[in-house]
Amino acid sequence: MLENVSKHYPLVKFTALDDVSLKIDSGEWVFLVGASGMGKTTLLKLLYREELADDGHVSIGGKDVARMSGSRLRRTMGIIFQTYRLLDKKTAFENIAYGAEVLAMPPVEVRKRTREILELVGLDKKASRLPGELSGGEQQRVAIGRALINRPQLILADEPTGDLDPQNSNLVIEILDTVHREHNVTVLFATHAVDIVDRLQRRVVRLQNGRIVSDTVGGYWSGSEASAQ
């Protein structure tokens, strides 16, 4: 939940978020839409505590993010970006497992979960491939797998389909939708992809110049004429 949150970058004299309030219920899927530079990424960064709000409060599960340690907070989340950030010397299996290994999960559990995840993202046949041997879409699915291995309660996706063709974008959405429905995971999905938003018909929050200008359920353009709350 964000309450009257503002974020300024004084060095470049830019206000990324201006008095933004947003409440997302547990298990909800919310699209964050808006042109580049409108504050989508900043809003996500405030949620995973990469940045701290200058004004207002950001809380998750009733806890003030500013008072939590970043590492403890991020253990409950899965963060996905447009860039895959895979380890090029590790296989798909090892890349996914890495997300759990670094949190000292026992090896048996890591292997079990990694196999499940590989199946979920449709890469069980390519588990031993290095990132360089996978397509862009497959690499993004490995990155999603890595974000999912610790069974997050919240997924923050920052334009994860930005570099993908429609077919791979659909696969990514299918994976996230499966996790969302089957495990009641909350998803906050920042995107420009009109077709994805239109197809899923979920809650759409539109940002413009750092402010929420509409918050509706429907397609990409739904509520685009609505005034700011």
Place this chain on the structure above:
Amino acid sequence: MNGWPVYYCLREAREGIARNALASVATIVLLTLTLLLFGSFLWLNANLSQVATMLERQVQVRVFADEGTAAHTLLAALEAVPGVRNVELLDGESVYAELAPVFGQETLMRALPADAFADSLSVELIDPDRGIETVDLIRAVDGVGDVIWGQGFATVLYRISNGLQKGGLVLIVAFFIAALLMNLTSMHLAVSNREVEIQIQRWVGVSPWGIRTQFLVEALLLGVFSSVLAAAIFLYLGEVIQGAIAALLPFMAGQLSSPLLVIGVVLLTGPILALIGGGLASQRAIGTGDK
């Protein structure tokens, strides 16, 4: 905890060292050299002090008479010096007689002049701790020429030891700084090469200290490897040097201290030095604040 983090850290550290092979080798070489120098300094210093102390504790003083004075005429005067327990006359002929069976009379006669062995007096002191005063009193006796005493060597050895302490310390500090800088650079490279890993670890919720642990373990491995290498070289060289000293100066053979203590210090110093380097490099790159 089930030991998995240690296994994981070691695996990642091994991969990191292999990936950063050249810098790792350079770190190991410099660290090993520094530790060798440090160990040699400690060992040499300890031995010089030990031999000097041994010589200082010697109670035998050899007194030679002035030209024109017969050694035996000094017997009574020396016995009267405070601090002297006993005085014995050693005539040159008896010394000659002792050496002749060893080297052969002909050889000695050919090699040395007829008066090579002057008469002398062996003086035993009561209290070696008051040796300087007693020897000064002996030197003041009329007719006394040279006075040879262990403490004379001891003073030289102390001087050498002091010189070593000053010069060696500067050298050691310089090497320590160089090793630390090399270690810092190597670890800085390791951290830079693993920017993606660090980022991933942050995203999944590893604390800054958790992230740093991997680099500290890597530094520790480099340190342990260097110290073991330095200790092995030192052990080998120590034996060779001890053998050489025993052959040259038999009286010192039993007096040299064992290098084992120094090896222990070297084994501890390497990892500590490496940990400092790893700690500083990872702190600069990763920090400790849990943002």
